[in-house]
Amino acid sequence: MKMAIISVSDKGRTLALKLKDKLDDDSTVIRCDLYHKNVKNYFPVLFYEYDAIIAIMASGILIRSIAPLVESKVTDPAVLNIDDNGNFVISTLSGHLGGANELAHKISGLIDATPVITTSTDVNKKLGIDVLAKDLYLTIDNTKEILYFNKAILEGNELSFTINPNKNFDYLFEYLNNNTLEIDLSIYYSSKISVDEIHVEIDEHKIILKEKKIVVGIGCRRGKECEKIYDGLKKSLDDLNIMPSRVNMLTSAEIKKDEKGILELSDKLEIPVEFVEIDKLRLFESRDVTKSDFVYSKFGIYGVCEPSALIMAGFDSKLIYKKTSYDGITISIAVSN
Template sequence: MNISIISFTTKGAKLSKILFNRLDNYEVKCFSKKKAYEGIYYVGDSLTEWVRKEFKKHHAIIFIGACGIAVRVIAPSLKNKLVDSAVINIDENGEFVIPLLSGHYGGANELAVFIAAKIRAIPVITTATDVSDKFAIDIFAKKNNLFIGNKYGIAQVSAKVLDGQPITMSIEKGHSFFIDEHEISIKNTIIQLKKFPPTETVDVIIADSRNPFLLNNQINASLYLYPKKYVIGIGCKKGKKAHEIEQHIIKVLEQEKIDIEDCIAITSVDIKKDEEGIIEFSEKYNIPFKTYDVETLRKQKGDFEESEFVKETIGVGNVCETSALAYVNSEFFGEKNNSEIICHKVANNGVTVAIIQRDWRINIDD
C-alpha cells in the first residue's frame, strides 16, 4: 500500500516524519502546504486537486489536522466504497486515529489500528460490523481476493448480520474445503454453507464469473463475489509509456475475454520495479505490481519462448511468463497447483504480455 501523509503546521509535519519512520512496511511520502520542511514535499496545487491525483493513484491518504479539512477536500473525488482511497485523520497531538473512508475494502480501519499502535494513540472505529464485533463480508472478500460484482449487495448482507440473522453462502465446487452443506460461526455470525449450485436464493455466491450457472441466470443471490484469478506478466523496453503498456494489455485481455477486474496482480522482473509506465498502469487499475529477481525467474518450469537479447541483457530470456508463474507458485506450499498459462507471450511495440489463470481457494474459517 502506498501512503501519502499531508500536514499543515510545524507540529503536524513533525508527526508526519514520525509516521514515516514507523510505517517502514509501506511506501510512504510526506506532504505539506508549507515549503519550509526538509524531506517533505510541498503541495503547490489546491488540496482538492492534490487529493484528486492521490485518489487516481489509489494511494491511502493520512490527514494530520482537523477532520473538517479532510471531509471538505475529499468530497469532490468520492465515487464508491470499492474504488475510493482509504482516508485517515489524525489530530496534531497524535491522540486519535480516525478512519474516514474505505474502512473495510480500502483497508482504512486496519491501517488506523496499526498506526495507533505505532504512535500509542486511540483508534476511533465507527463501522457498524466492527463496533458490534460481527462478520464483515467486504473484509472477507478482500482477504480472499474476490471482486464484488454488485456493491449494493454488501448492505443487504450486512443488515442481516447486524440483525443477528444467519447468512447463507454457496461456493463453486472445488474451491472450498467444505464439500457438503455445513454451518460455521465467525465473529458472532452464523454462516450456512449451501451446495453449489444452490436450489434456493442465497445471500452470497462465490463463483467464477464465467460459471455456466451464472451465465444462464440459474442462481439468485443478494451478493455476487468473483475470484480475481488472472495474473498479468509484463516485459517491456525501458521508458515505455503507460498508455502503450495499457493499450497492449487491454487488447490481450479482450482477445481472451477477460475483465481487468478479474486480475489479481501484474508481474515483472525486479529491474523493472521502478518502471514508471508499469507503475502508472498498476495504480490506474488498482492492481498490485510484483517483481521477482532473475534467479527466481530461472527456476520457473515451462516451455517458454525466449529472447536471446533479453537473456544476454538481464540473464533470463522470458520475463512475462516466468514472473507470472513466480507469483502463482509463491501462493502454494505443497498443495496441488492447477494454475496454467492461458496466453503465452504476446509481443507488440516493445511490450510483452502473458496471462496465467491461477487456481483459487476460499478460506472461510478466520
C-alpha cells in the same frame, strides 16, 4: 497498498516523517509518499493515485477537501485523519472495502495512538460481507446489496454460502471458522457454480463473490530447496493473512523454468506455475517495481519476482507485497484488479 501522508503544520510534518520511516519497512506498503501543505491542490491528485491517504490535520480541513471527490465505497481510497499530536487515528472514508478500519488499527499501533472506528458492523463486533470480500480478495457483483446484507447480519439473520465442490475452499472455511461468533451461516455445494465464485444469499437477496487472481512472484538463487522457498512464501502470505489455498498461481522468469525447488513447490501446494519470457520482463514498466542493477548485470532485466507477478496477474493488476528477501529467495505478490 500505496499510501500518501499529507500534513499542514510543522508538527504534523514531523509526525509524518516518523510514520513514513516505519511504513517503509513494511512489505505490504508498496510505496509511501509525503506531501506538505497545498492541500487544495494535492487532494484531487492523491485521491486517484493512492490506495490510502493519511491526513494529519484538523478534520474540518480534511472533510472540506475530500467532499467534492467522494464517489463510491467501491472506488474511494481509504482515508485516515490524525491530529497533530498523534493521539487519535480516525477511519474517515472507505472503512471496509478500502481498508481504512484495518489501517487505522495498524497506524495507531505504530504511533501509540487510539484508533477511532464508527462503522456499525465493527462497533457491534459483526462481520460485514464487504469485510469478508476485502479480506479474501473477492469482488462483489452487486455492491448496492452490501447495505442490505450487513443490516441482516447485524440483526442476526442466517446467510447461505454456496460453492463448487470441486474447488479447494480451505481459505474460506478457515476464515469463517475464525469468525463463527460474528456471522450465522450455512454452506451448500453445487457443481453448477463457477469454481472461482461464492454465492451468498439471504431472503430473496443474492451477492456473487468472485476471486481476484492472486499471483506469487518468486526469485531465487540456483539450487534453492523447495522447503526454503516455501518458508519465504509462507512468511509473506502470513503478513497478508492469506492462506496458500487462496493463491491462484506461482510465477518466475523463464530462466528459472528448470528450477527444481520452484517446480516441487508447485506440486506440493497444487498451485500452477508459469514462467514469463525474458523479453516481456525486459519491456515491462512500472514505477512500483524495484530495480536491481545486480539482476540486470546477470540477466538483462531489472527484476524477476515483482514484474513476473504483475504480468501474470493481468492488466491493471497491483502489488500487495513488495519484493522481500529471505536468504537468497525473493517473494512478491500481485492481485488482479
